Amino acid sequence: MVDQNDRSARLPVRALYYATDGEHHWWLLPTELNDLTKQAIAVAVDRGWMVNRGDSVKLTAAGRDLIRRG
Structure with a gap:
């Protein structure tokens, strides 16, 4: 089960992934x-x-793998 801190932390990771097209910038x-x-x-x-x-x-x-895996 994903805790609330983990869930909250995924939001900026996802936002950064899409803002940078998944690149290492x-x-x-x-x-x-x-x-x-x-x-x-x-x-x-x-x-x-x-x-x-x-x-x-x-x-x-x-972080990139986390978002790619969904």
Whole structure:
């Protein structure tokens, strides 16, 4: 079963996948993210689905595979 943190973390992973056409590109984050989005990104990073360098994020191979698998 997928927990709520996991479910929330999949949303920015999916959004980034479609925004970058599934490519391995850095994406600049908006400057004013709400706390829920920040938390979801942190969980996605902890799960190994994204890499965060402060002002931008990119998908890992695991993140791309997560979305491709559905």
